[in-house]
Amino acid sequence: MTSDDAVLPAGLPRQHAPENLLQQYGCGPIKFNGSNNALYERHLLFDNALAPSEAGNRERYEAAARSVRDILSQRWQQTEQVYSRENPKRIYYLSMEFLIGRSLSNNILNLRLEPLVGQFLKENQLDEWAILAEEPDAGLGNGGLGRLAACFLDSMASMQLPGMGYGLRYEYGIFKQTIVDGWQQEQPDNWLRRPDPWEVARPQYAVAVELGCSFEVRGGSLKAITGKPSKLLGIPYDRPIVGYGGKTINTLRLWASATPDSFDFQEFSAGEFVGALAECLTAETVTRVLYPDDSTSMGQGLRFVQEYFLVACSLADLIRRFRMNDSNWNSLPDKVAIQLNDTHPSLAVAELMRVLLDHAGLGWELAWDITNRTFAYTNHTLLPEALEKWPLQWFELMLPRQLQIILEIDRRLREEVAARWPDDTSRAERMSIVEHGGRLVRMAHLAIVGSHSTNGVAAIHSRLLRDVTVRDLAELYPERFNNKTNGVTPRRWLLLSNPGLASCITNAIGDRWITKTDDLQRLKPLADDGEFIAAVRGAKRQAKLRFTEWLKSQGGIQVDPDTIFDCQIKRIHEYKRQLLNGLRIAALYNRLRESPHSDMPSRTFFFAGKAAPAYHVAKFIIKFLNNLADTIDGDPVARGRLRVVFLPEYSVSMAERLIPASDVSNQISTAGYEASGTSNMKFMMNGALTLGTRDGATIEMAEAAGEENFFLFGLTAEQIAASQGWYSPWWHYENEPETHAVIDLILSGHFSRHEPMLVDALRNILLAGGDTYRHLADFVSYMEADLRLQSLYAKPEDWTRKAVLNLASSGRFSSDRTISEYASEIWNAKPCPVL
Template identity: 60%
Template sequence: MSEPRAGDDLERYEGMFRFRDQDYYDRHLVFDHVVPMDGANQRQRFEAVARSLRDVLTQRWLLTKETHHRRNAKQVYYLSMEFLIGRTLLNTVNNLGVRGYVEEDLRSDPHQDWAELLDAEPDAGLGNGGLGRLAACFMDSLATLEIPAIGYGLRYEYGMFRQEIHDGSQVEQPDNWLMHPDPWEVARTTESVEVSLNCSFEFQGGTLHRLPGQPIHMLGIPYDRPVAGHGGRTINTLRLWGAASPDFFDFGEFSGGEFVDAVLYKVMAESLTRVLYPDDSTARGRTLRFVQEYFLVGCSLADIVRRFRDRGNAWADLPDKVAIQLNDTHPAMAVAELMRILLDEARLGWDEAWDLTVRTLAYTNHTLLPEALEKWPVEMFQTFLPRLMDIIYEINHRFLGDVRAKYPGDNWVLSRVSLIEETPARQVRMANLAIVGTHSTNGVAQIHSRLLREVTVADLADIFPGRFSNKTNGVTPRRWLLLANPDLAALLTEALGDSWPRDLDRLAELGPLAEDAAFREKFRAARLAAKVRFGNWLKRDLDVEIDPETLVDTQVKRIHEYKRQLLNVLHILTVYHRLRTDSSFDPAPRTYLFAGKAAPAYHLAKRIIRLINDVAAAVNRDPRARGRLRVAFLPNYGVTLAEQVIPATDLSEQISTAGYEASGTSNMKFMMNGALTIGTRDGATIEMGERAGEENIFFFGLTAAEVAARRPSYDPGWHYQNEPETRAVLDMLSSDLISPGDPSRYDLIRQVLLDHGDYFMHLADLGSYIQTHDRIGNLWREDPEGWTRKSILNVAASGYFSSDRTIEEYAREIWDVKPCPIP
């Protein structure tokens, strides 16, 4: 690990982190838990280290807040339903550059085991996929770049769920990540916020009944977590809202024997932030999600306005002091809520309030999938948030008036851009609200931003052409390379010096080293060390064995049809079919790894997980595949698992149907760690090819334009009838080999592929995908030096995909905010 660069930093940190000299660690271990030093367990030791580190951070954290307040600096407020931050301890130690000091101070505790201590911290259950991980990377970059910022999210008690695999199938268990006190968070009860819904409830006959028009009040209790930038100069804040009832329980009802009714509102309020993404296949689940989104917006905007006014600012200065970024449509209610505050509390006129709202808010779109562009029933707004519904109606009325003036007589345009969808049911289009009510809408990759403008919201882009831009996503190199891949990070520091984690453009200097045989040898050694380390971790934690000498082929992301894990499985079955039917077939030895969660109500995705595990069982027990082909599904994918598997991967699968992936960020993490990519021309993978050279990316399949052109006449049955391998593989799905004793187990998958049109065009791309994999296997086996060159060139080209670059673009082009160095 690199130490702080400047001498004064080194001296400062060395003094600050002498835990044992200052009794930080001993005091927290003994007095917080009331245990003797030799009687503490690893969880208690972890909490002692974390609290000691937080103690040291506190002065800098307070100084950051005081400096931002005193200078009245323009501040970024990042609203997101997810922050997939993973574990905090090692990331904070690495960002401060003090890992060596911490480990040295802990050596005097004979019961301390650094690896076990790190494992005692669970992944924070605050996110699920790329949306939340992007938000976490952005928070890291904002602090590293010394930009004043606060992230706002919800404090989910149980996260999404802990994924277990039973008999090959996903089983959801509670992710009780807050079972123990979280040593990083600070409850700020004196800064609690009250939010109200125009709907109450009563409990009758075992059923909860809604009582419209009787307001219910809830408290948002803020829990603050420090976000340390690299170098430790700025410590920004992630503020998470926990829900509570203003009154613990109704004493009169409890005394009268109505025990359930007495605590009803406490239970209801706390349930609001119990889980991330409640099951939205039920009306109650959708209602809970709707209220969660308002709770985030209501609490956060109240807090933002309080901070703004506490600094003595006039309302007219709001856009000059506040930049609010909406991370996808989930916080889009902020448009109406900020208008409500400016109209009802600040008593501004409509035109002034609207101007301030639009100039303060900005919106990031993360999807082209119509079903992911949120819509909420008008009836739900009218029941829970009637004032917001009135404001949305007025926004829409004024907006459509302007549209009529621009497109006289064109009712089709009016119906498409209206904030209200009239059929089949009246719903509020949250993406339209976000676009109309903000000054900026950005996509997250060049192709995504183009398709967003030209296809998804083409009419709105025509009305507001100056509001649309692209901000290609990025990932933080501090976590995804410096922390996750210490051997490669050490080699980069040897070659480039220690400034690259804050200046990832330095990686471009590796390009010429791809032709240096000595460097290639060191590079291969670092890559193998990561694979060996991952194999040891996998055996220890998941009891899965892999051969690090094989080509490790990985697809890790949420399970979804458009991500096309199914295409990957069809290729594996093709290879397996060849092994079974052709004794001369000798593929390059390969290990296929999958990981990802399926939404609890997404039955097809859960069936794909079962298929992956059934294929793994068939392949792994077959002697013909031994040493050549191995398949594993790794349960409960999260940040910690990603930190292990990504550095150990040789081939990254980015195989979404072209035109459906907004950006992807796992593709960038794999590239940064030296994996080569097989992918469609989709999301940011296109830009990766432009920067690394398409000869160093394995592209295959239809382009987005070709997908759109072929869709009207596409017949997946043609591939089944005319491609023998495709037919053989699909027939394997109903064979005893894959589904013994249950030939109908994968009828749903066969129907999706053959009877229901194969919407995501698996079979259209399968032939190209197989041919590309054949080339990959040949390169791995026959030209290891050529593979290593490509790997080095990918790392060299990955500097652009740092989240620091993305945040600099947001700061300059959307937020108009500048760094505020802390003295």
Template identity: 65%
Template sequence: MATSTTASRDLRQYECGPFLFSDRADHDWYDRHLMFDHVVSPERASQRERFEAVARSLRDLLTQRWLLTQQTQEQANAKRVYYLSMEFLIGRSLVNNIVNLGVEQFVRDDLTTDPQQDWAAVIETEPDAGLGNGGLGRLAACFVESLATLQIPAMGYGLRYEYGIFRQEIENGYQVEHPDHWLMQPDPWEVPRPQETVQVPVACSFRLENGVIRAVPGQASHLLGVPYDRPIVGYGGRTINTLRLWGASSPDVFDFGEFSSGDFVGAMLDRLVAETVTRVLYPDDSTSAGQALRFVQEYFLVSCSLADIVARFQRSNDDWNALPDKVAIQLNDTHPAMAVGELMRILLDQGGLGWDEAWDITVRTLAYTNHTLLPEALEKWPARMFELVCPRLLEIIYEINRRFLDGVRELYPGDNGRVETLSLIEESGERNVRMAHLAVVGTHSTNGVAAIHSRLLRDAVLPEFAELFPDRFNNKTNGVTPRRWLLVANRDLSSLITEAIGDGWITDMSRLRELLPLADDAGFRQRFREAKRSAKLRFADWLKATTGQTVDPDTIFDSQIKRIHEYKRQLLNVLHVIVLYNRLRDDPTLQIPPRTFFFAGKAAPAYQLAKLIIKLISNVGRTLDADPVSSGRLNVTFLPNYNVSLAMQLIPASEVSEQISTAGYEASGTGNMKFMMNGALTIGTRDGATIEMAEEAGEENFFLFGLTADEVADSRGWYSPGWHYDHEPETKRALDLIRDNHFSPDEPGIFGPILDTLLARGDYYMHLADLTAYSQAQQQVSALYADPEAWTRKAIINVACSGKFSSDRSIAEYASDIWGAEPCPVGD
């Protein structure tokens, strides 16, 4: 990928994975894309145009392998996995594809010959894809990468959101939301497939009334789902699977008659309505219009994806009964649960099957992953929305429910309470469809994503279903891909690991246990500290260059980066910072290691308390900076617009990982795993996968504190946060400092809702119950950090014991236990 300045270089051959490259050929690709795609001379090309030339050259490079993967899988008629998810938080694709293809040095070498191009600039030019927001989407991205690495035939299905959830800025401490138009410029990775467009029937049409778009019942119409394909490159480049994203469109661009008569907006109405469906990730669901749009998005994803899956199945199969043997469909959380009704509709209405046969095929084909214990996340959709948009699905769901409840009544005669609890339809008030219930009843597998989550799912959230279907419930602890989160994100540490134990760990994370003896090697510990120091310096430089924020790499880097939510307890973290601040105010000579507390994450636009927590974090940080007693010793930094790229910079640099959710509320977590494999020590509750991480590394190498999930549950009904305020002086002083407007002198009373939540409204997420134990655990962190050798030893042990938390292990378990899918190697 060089400019014409390399014309005189000797032709060389580069062997990278299954590919054999000619330097001259690759130069031609880059030069052609740079000049001809944008009709610009190389010396006048913008940085964006140069990035696109690199990306398109790489796509040219992988295209043959991508096609060969598809051909091999079709010819083998192998069982395929289809992963349906409303989110795929893939981040940037360029560096991941370069590394997985094994052509990194080749690209680096060629870029150095272009004086206007450099490696860092190429990477930073690519925007993060706005296709997800949190752990759900990042897990999906890790999973599709592992599926390709393990050479399992698979496709991911999602929506092609034109805008991400939002671009976050912090102004005067407040979160301000701006559009995240990540597709403002063409994405060089996607391949539109208009010839494979599918129709999505909708039982209503739309009209414009006083500037507002309204649905018209009973006037059927349809949307078009246009597929856009992205390559998912497995490590080594042998298998390149596909992520198919659906963009919504309308059959006609505009009504020419209306346009000619002067109704220009009305003429474009169908197109405006259609494109709105995939305009933005997570519309504000605090309004009925936002809820309706979210409903249509889920229906659109399921309808498009199942139509495509069935078409692929029918290319090589003519017997519907073979569907479960050739197709495995995984529902990533409740969002795609309509797939149960939609697959039944296809089998009944298009396939002409009888009910029992169609139901057996549906259940054996579909599987469901639950990602939450929060009741509000177990979706319920009003029946009226089904009636308006997809009434046939509602008819089928009602029939599923009737037959299911008839069976329940036979097993439990006279137990009307159980029937009401198990029903797919919530009858109290407005009639709602319980989507999690539909997902459990209509699939052959329901899995949680950490051992404790799966237990609570069975015992507390869906116990009646677990009693009915004990064989369907299972656990598949989450994992993350080591390629992106260690090999790419942390070059210094990954190089040190490879030097010590070889590179087998990249595809077999269990090999990291070979590092355990090196925890007692003083020389290795020193090099490990040097790798962490390099990551900290690199992050500080990156942060200064990208945001203008400055941080001191000589402080402890303590990070809590995740969606802002009360149960994740960023508020507990900042309360502890205030406790430390009060200690310094009492005794300025107090010896505590200087620490920088990093916070990052977005609050849902309608979640006012979460946004107020961001404001408190920001104000506390400004106050500490301005006070001589704390300045330089306690630093609080809120990093705006958290995304994958930011995480890839901060996680390798972090020394403390905050995993402090209320026990029993975090399903698994995956950020905790990324921190662990990058050598951060975890301070956390016994929640989610943190429990299993501590089991792997030993609790003596973690800082665990606080109530257990059972203790949290047992405290309901009698817990009194006021007791902690009255009997714990440091808790009282921290809250009083907030109440007395110490952090808001210009906005008195602004943090009243936070105090009300903690004291007057019962402190549902147990912040005050855990604050003292949390403070004590933090003292242990400070004490250990004062002994660099002991700290480093524990950090190495954490890395060595992180192998279980590879997404390769997770996917291998899904493949053998749920999907019955096997690798389909792609030859050279």
């Protein structure tokens, strides 16, 4: 921002802002500035026993974060007091992931404390970026699912909706990714190794979670013991979720697992040290790591326990809060909306029924009606492997009462189906919650049957979900299915991440766009304004320089900011088709080898993302991309013209720097496989142009901005579906010259010398295995779209004009709009202002 007025809370006179601002947050006369650093110095002294001159950057970060937390704490407490007094309908968002990123800079922004903090840093000669870099990215998520949940919490707080997130306090994130000889290596992500200044432990609200078995150490292994129930203890840790302007501060409550008793003292005294600690070790393991390796039954079992632990703790907590103000169970759906973020928390349906039947003493019909009207379910995927199915025997072992309830839900569902379609005997089996052939419980079916709303996250995804994936259930409950296209928060992904571009926008149309993103439409006429176009180009240049400087300081990697920054950053998966991007780069490289003096523009291709530890094909793709990078770097013909960079340890913090710097966003998933995508929205909001397929939310984004302002290519979802059964990648290999040449180059080992295993893996993915994700079917179309991209980039003003039109159309893809639709159409929840 270029003016002080743009960053100060509305209604505050600029000359009195610092003092009044702190009083607003309950800090009285304390001044957070260079002459009186009471908050900051107090934390250095009393938390670390250090004088300011003795503090390192880590201690400075902790003191700064705790100072900001002091400023917001009274407002945080006041928010909860208002909710308790006004008793509004409250929204509870259950998610196994919350990819929240770093909190210090985001909280300073949303509290609008930048003038005060900037003054403080300047007067104390502190390095802002060195201090911010000390905060680890919270290891609470992996990809779009968790980042969406974080954006939703931001929007709820900014819109003054009484919302609360529930998740797990993973001691370790998914893993830290390093690249060794081109291969992904995983190390523990101990993000909680140092104290987290944002979290507040609430042991007084601990929840006991009962399991139908216990665990003992036998023969060096942990064994489940049937007939001997056990308990886990859920300890809540709260984190503030600051709405923009600091008016509402909601809560993200994370559960850590423990055991009611630390260990068996008698067994320990007798020398059975490991056995005495078995129960303690089991309890702590539940929230030890995000996404345990699911290639083993033990890893899958731990995931099952994690999901129930989240559900049991969260329901007990929100019911306690509900019962403080309401004694009538019938009013639960009027006061509580529970959103299940994907299938992971689906056990909540059976758990709430258990509470209503066994503790509230309600009859089945009433309990089921309350349950159904309380829950809503968001589906995030059409991939069969992500629609969880858990073995019936695990329920028998650990959750026998919940299994009884699930079987009764299933029996009643079958009766309903048989009454509706008496002559269709196979329909009930397809719709059943219990898949009898494999004795599995279909968790997505449980969530759909047990909730009043099921939504997809983009128009095409919602249609495919309804018409294909769960068609039978949609025919039974058509009124329950709806679409809520995802969105991202403009506060973090534009205002915070891209201050240069944000300043351009504010200077042109004012700052209302920060919370009213429809205002961005007012930029459309400026797409033909030379002065504005020049300002936007300057902001992009600034973002590219900022990123290249950061990249050099972080890993010693030097890239040319004058090249096209062409990005694909997301979880590594075959359907997201990083390999197709690799084929494109190999083809461009081959063209340069054949025509070294061509006028091909210079480009830097950035990849980032993690492969699941047991997903070996995804790891082969990472290896190929790194080999591609090394080969091109070592060839004098391509050096300086093409560059491939795989950035390890992709995170929110990295995305905040790379997305604003990017010129091109690759959204190239196989049509019909991507539920929505949210990185595509972040790129669009930062003025990058999309090179993509008609998949997920990209379709709606292209409709909003005009397809002429996108580089679209490839088969549609309908064409992909129609090709099942007859598609052959060999036809493309044999009939398309450039496809043939690129595949031959790859399979010759040119990029994988002395690595036959990698060559065989690529041959299987692309040819021998049938090319499941249609890389070769879309390759020629991809290359044609790439030529259009190159041609446009040679005309800087025309390129920037399209970038402005994309930016101006990105307001619809704000999470504020998405949450507004959830609140009015699913939750029936209204704002509860904290005055």
